[in-house]
Amino acid sequence: MSEVKLTVNGRNISKSVSDRTLLVELLREELGLTGTHVGCDTSQCGACTVHIDGNAVKSCTVLAAQVSGSSVTTIEGLAKGDTLHPMQEAFRTHHGLQCGFCTPGMIMMGVDIVNRHPEGLDETTIRKELEGNICRCTGYHNIVKAIAAAAEDMRAGATSLAAE
Amino acid sequence: MGAEGIGARVVRKEDGRFITGAGQYTDDVFERQMCAAVFVRSPHAHAKVVSIDPSAAKEMPGVIDVIVGQDIIDAGIGNLICGWAIQSKDGTPMKMAPYNVMDPGTVRYVGQPVAMVIAETRAEAEDAAEAVDVEYDPQPALTDFANYASGPVVHPGTADDNMICDWQLGDEAATDAAFASAAHVVEISLRNNRLVPNAMEPRSAVAQFNRAEDHTTLWTTSQNPHVARLVLSAFYNVAPEHKLRVIAPDVGGGFGSKIYIYPEEIACCYAAKRVGRPVKWTADRTEAFMTDAHGRDHVTKAKMAFDADHRITGFKVDTIANLGAYMSLFSSATPTYLYATLLSGQYDIPNIYANVKLVYSHTTPVDAYRGAGRPEATFLVERTMETAARQFGMSPIELRRKNFITQFPHQTPVLMNYDPSDFHGLMDKALAAIDFDGYPARKAESERRGMLRGIGFSSYIEACGIAPSQAVGSLGAGVGLWESAEIRVNPVGTIEVLSGCHSHGQSHETTYAQIVAHRFGVPMSNVSIVHGDTDKVQFGMGTYGSRSGPVGGGAIAKALDKVEAKAKLIAAHLMEADAGDIEIEGGELKVAGTDKKLAWHEVCLAAYTAHNLPEGMEPGLKETSFYDPANFTFPAGTFICEVEVDPNTGVTTIVNFVAVDDFGIIINPMVVEGQVHGGLAQGIGQALLEGCVYDDEGQLLTASYMDYAMPRADDLPSFGLDHLEVPNPNNPLGVKGCGEAGAIGAPPAVINAITDAIGTNDLQMPATPEKVWRAIQSTKMPMAAE
Ligand code: FES
Ligand code: FES
Numbered sequence: 015m016s017e018v019k020l021t022v023n024g025r026n027i028s029k030s031v032s033d034r035t036l037l038v039e040l041l042r043e044e045l046g047l048t049g050t051h052v053g054c055d056t057s058q059c060g061a062c063t064v065h066i067d068g069n070a071v072k073s074c075t076v077l078a079a080q081v082s083g084s085s086v087t088t089i090e091g092l093a094k095g096d097t098l099h100p101m102q103e104a105f106r107t108h109h110g111l112q113c114g115f116c117t118p119g120m121i122m123m124g125v126d127i128v129n130r131h132p133e134g135l136d137e138t139t140i141r142k143e144l145e146g147n148i149c150r151c152t153g154y155h156n157i158v159k160a161i162a163a164a165a166e167d168m169r170a171g172a173t174s175l176a177a178e
Numbered sequence: 179m180g181a182e183g184i185g186a187r188v189v190r191k192e193d194g195r196f197i198t199g200a201g202q203y204t205d206d207v208f209e210r211q212m213c214a215a216v217f218v219r220s221p222h223a224h225a226k227v228v229s230i231d232p233s234a235a236k237e238m239p240g241v242i243d244v245i246v247g248q249d250i251i252d253a254g255i256g257n258l259i260c261g262w263a264i265q266s267k268d269g270t271p272m273k274m275a276p277y278n279v280m281d282p283g284t285v286r287y288v289g290q291p292v293a294m295v296i297a298e299t300r301a302e303a304e305d306a307a308e309a310v311d312v313e314y315d316p317q318p319a320l321t322d323f324a325n326y327a328s329g330p331v332v333h334p335g336t337a338d339d340n341m342i343c344d345w346q347l348g349d350e351a352a353t354d355a356a357f358a359s360a361a362h363v364v365e366i367s368l369r370n371n372r373l374v375p376n377a378m379e380p381r382s383a384v385a386q387f388n389r390a391e392d393h394t395t396l397w398t399t400s401q402n403p404h405v406a407r408l409v410l411s412a413f414y415n416v417a418p419e420h421k422l423r424v425i426a427p428d429v430g431g432g433f434g435s436k437i438y439i440y441p442e443e444i445a446c447c448y449a450a451k452r453v454g455r456p457v458k459w460t461a462d463r464t465e466a467f468m469t470d471a472h473g474r475d476h477v478t479k480a481k482m483a484f485d486a487d488h489r490i491t492g493f494k495v496d497t498i499a500n501l502g503a504y505m506s507l508f509s510s511a512t513p514t515y516l517y518a519t520l521l522s523g524q525y526d527i528p529n530i531y532a533n534v535k536l537v538y539s540h541t542t543p544v545d546a547y548r549g550a551g552r553p554e555a556t557f558l559v560e561r562t563m564e565t566a567a568r569q570f571g572m573s574p575i576e577l578r579r580k581n582f583i584t585q586f587p588h589q590t591p592v593l594m595n596y597d598p599s600d601f602h603g604l605m606d607k608a609l610a611a612i613d614f615d616g617y618p619a620r621k622a623e624s625e626r627r628g629m630l631r632g633i634g635f636s637s638y639i640e641a642c643g644i645a646p647s648q649a650v651g652s653l654g655a656g657v658g659l660w661e662s663a664e665i666r667v668n669p670v671g672t673i674e675v676l677s678g679c680h681s682h683g684q685s686h687e688t689t690y691a692q693i694v695a696h697r698f699g700v701p702m703s704n705v706s707i708v709h710g711d712t713d714k715v716q717f718g719m720g721t722y723g724s725r726s727g728p729v730g731g732g733a734i735a736k737a738l739d740k741v742e743a744k745a746k747l748i749a750a751h752l753m754e755a756d757a758g759d760i761e762i763e764g765g766e767l768k769v770a771g772t773d774k775k776l777a778w779h780e781v782c783l784a785a786y787t788a789h790n791l792p793e794g795m796e797p798g799l800k801e802t803s804f805y806d807p808a809n810f811t812f813p814a815g816t817f818i819c820e821v822e823v824d825p826n827t828g829v830t831t832i833v834n835f836v837a838v839d840d841f842g843i844i845i846n847p848m849v850v851e852g853q854v855h856g857g858l859a860q861g862i863g864q865a866l867l868e869g870c871v872y873d874d875e876g877q878l879l880t881a882s883y884m885d886y887a888m889p890r891a892d893d894l895p896s897f898g899l900d901h902l903e904v905p906n907p908n909n910p911l912g913v914k915g916c917g918e919a920g921a922i923g924a925p926p927a928v929i930n931a932i933t934d935a936i937g938t939n940d941l942q943m944p945a946t947p948e949k950v951w952r953a954i955q956s957t958k959m960p961m962a963a964e
Pocket of ligand 2: 111113151431
């Protein structure tokens with residue numbers, strides 16, 4: 015057993031978990047944060063993507079104990095109260111989801127992609143960066159559009175914040 | 179129509195929960211006292227089960243129980259069934275072998291369950307599953323199903339030649355006569371590669387037994403919860419129908435693989451009762467690869483006869499269809515009535531004969547996957563057309579145009595009666611969309627860079643909204659294929675729509691609400707859609723075969739007719755007018771030609787206060803419809819794919835892809851386009867990347883995302899879409915269905931394009947770089963010999 019201390023979506027969590035507990039299991043089963051999904055057992059699909067200290071990570075691939083001390087953001091923690099994150103808005107506006115199962119991972123990955131490309135994004139880059147996330151429903155067409163649109167909105171948002 | 183009615187590009191109502199992580203999928207169900215189930219699965223494709231010793235497993239930490247096949251048989255739970263009975267051409271019935279939940283004697287595919295371990299946690303159950311000691315006596319396996327007769331027998335005594343059914347459709351003598359007098363004959367032989375549907379949500383089941391009420395609740399990843407309840411109760415004896423509630427909550431994609439009832443769901447219901455606690459099982463991805471029903475898997479030889487003017491006079495098809503180790507729920511229908519009936523394509527073909535042999539093999543059961551039979555038919559027809567055009571030295575566009583059906587309704591020689599579409603119009607739009615006139619310049623430009631450019635066509639037709647019940651019954655279906663809808667108008671005027679269809683990505687909560695908003699002019703936010711729970715909706719047939727629009731939507735429209743009629747009667751009574759003069763517009767009921775009007779909610783309230791209703795009228799405003807359509811619908815389209823192939827590596831890049839479809843009336847263009855995108859991705863996946871590989875011993879070599887090439891974002895292009903809306907005359911909304919089009923039309927377009935680029939017709943799916951490179955080398959052979 016290990017003592018795990020995490021900040022999850024801004025909340026301090028302290029849990030004793032077995033050494034082999036994966037982060038995704040802790041989130042889903044102990045904390046009830048079922049927005050993070052499990053789609054595979056080989057770290058290939060990205061349905062489980064969350065942010066650890068601001069970086070996208072596949073939560074099925076890390077042990078909970080391993081990330082003790084970190085700050086974790088899941089899909090449930092992305093919106094600010096009732097205000098959706100621009101990436102969430104863009105997925106809705108551009109119909110970037112159908113069954114919704116890959117969506118939390120896609121959105122978390124999308125935010126990370128935009129954060130890592132302050133210079134801007136073109137379609138080829140978005141498609142390349144999305145390689146680790148599988149969607150079976152949308153054919154990616156609208157996901158790519160959503161991420162491109164959100165990148166604009168996030169930049170505009172950042173500028174307006176800076177100007178304040 | 180209003181901003182939210184039919185035809186409006188409305189963003190989806192369901193998205194709110196999905197983009198915030200508030201969706202509720204089966205694996206998100208956590209009940210008090212819930213325990214975890216893990217299955218022990220066969221590592222052999224074919225083996226006798228000599229013994230199963232669970233004693234060591236039972237001693238492991240957290241283990242509650244271990245269940246074996248015999249326990250389930252002893253509990254009186256029945257075998258799994260195939261629900262569509264067909265006959266061989268000699269009149270003998272198909273040979274359906276016993277399909278136990280967990281066969282105690284023999285295993286017939288890798289991954290078949292032999293025991294179930296129940297433990298406090300999944301990790302403990304997984305550990306204990308390793309400790310269940312199963313002794314197998316491995317036997318040789320049949321995986322090369324094209325040589326079914328010479329392989330090991332899958333079900334001795336039932337089908338000693340491994341043949342389930344030797345089925346035929348069409349007039350063989352007339353077709354042979356057409357060939358005897360043909361000016362040209364074109365032959366083709368091809369394989370339709372075996373695929374795994376790969377919904378991103380793995381299958382999952384949570385069963386809970388309430389001893390006080392002798393009642394079972396099953397949450398499951400199902401495309402048709404009512405059929406699941408019917409089959410689980412009537413055939414498998416899991417629980418009586420009125421004591422069984424099946425809930426299919428949010429479901430993360432299905433594509434056919436979640437139509438069926440699987441051994442694991444049955445075992446979970448049994449286990450929940452036996453251990454007295456809720457039991458959850460969720461597949462991991464490798465289990466999904468091994469046990470979700472696979473799709474396609476045909477080998478076909480065919481020939482097409484033409485007259486001197488290149489008009490098709492006959493089409494003769496011989497197909498062997500692999501159904502795997504057992505007959506899954508609808509497996510017999512897919513390669514027969516859903517395949518051979520579409521072999522006329524968009525063409526006027528006077529004589530067609532198809533012979534389909536359905537065979538067993540030691541592989542995972544095969545059943546309907548997105549498109550189900552129609553992709554196989556379209557691939558064959560469209561590859562044959564392209565081959566013929568090349569053989570004749572003719573433009574593939576001209577050959578198609580010469581043979582397009584132009585008069586509707588059109589009766590084909592293989593049962594279908596096509597409703598109107600416009601095949602020339604689809605081709606015209608597709609050619610414009612891809613800028614066909616600019617193609618030669620693009621090709622020349624590719625050549626300058628040392629690349630091979632090709633263009634490929636596919637003009638598909640499909641049959642959606644399978645119906646009517648009487649017709650499918652006469653063809654062997656075990657169920658009716660109508661759909662139900664109930665419209666409950668509340669006293670405040672908000673509306674609940676209860677549908678027997680099920681949404682697992684198809685956007686029902688939005689498009690069904692649009693139908694209602696369109697009719698009454700009420701805001702969509704005042705309409706909610708209820709589905710997926712047998713305790714809430716009385717009955718329905720679920721969602722597959724693009725039936726949600728034409729059949730499910732049709733049922734809603736019919737129920738709305740009844741609501742509208744009653745609301746008008748009430749309004750007319752209140753305004754002392756004639757019901758025939760009442761018009762509904764913008765959320766108001768108006769007396770035509772006057773300024774008298776009542777708001778929608780005023781009429782609804784009047785229905786419930788019942789203070790002043792027409793003489794003899796029952797209070798309330800709630801109506802039901804069971805809608806059984808008169809015919810299938812026939813969406814059609816032309817897809818054009820332009821590829822660039824690197825001759826040095828064999829890598830194919832899709833540089834342009836356009837899809838122009840006739841889906842009849844479109845309820846929400848945004849949703850329809852999304853459906854097409856998804857289908858195209860699956861069709862292109864089949865053409866370029868995806869395929870199940872079994873080795874000679876029946877091991878599934880493609881059992882994870884490391885081995886099975888799923889299309890990823892950088893494998894696909896952005897698509898160009900256009901539509902032609904020829905309304906369907908046979909259903910109340912004029913819709914045809916759109917869910918499968920992409921998966922049906924894309925594979926031949928892609929392969930036709932690659933074969934055009936590389937100059938050889940001999941290329942099988944998936945067209946991996948290696949295969950394409952080898953095909954290019956083979957065309958160079960004569961040069962090497964020079
Ligand atoms: S579940 Fe983590 S990558 Fe698939
Ligand atoms: S929306 Fe269904 S898997 Fe992406």
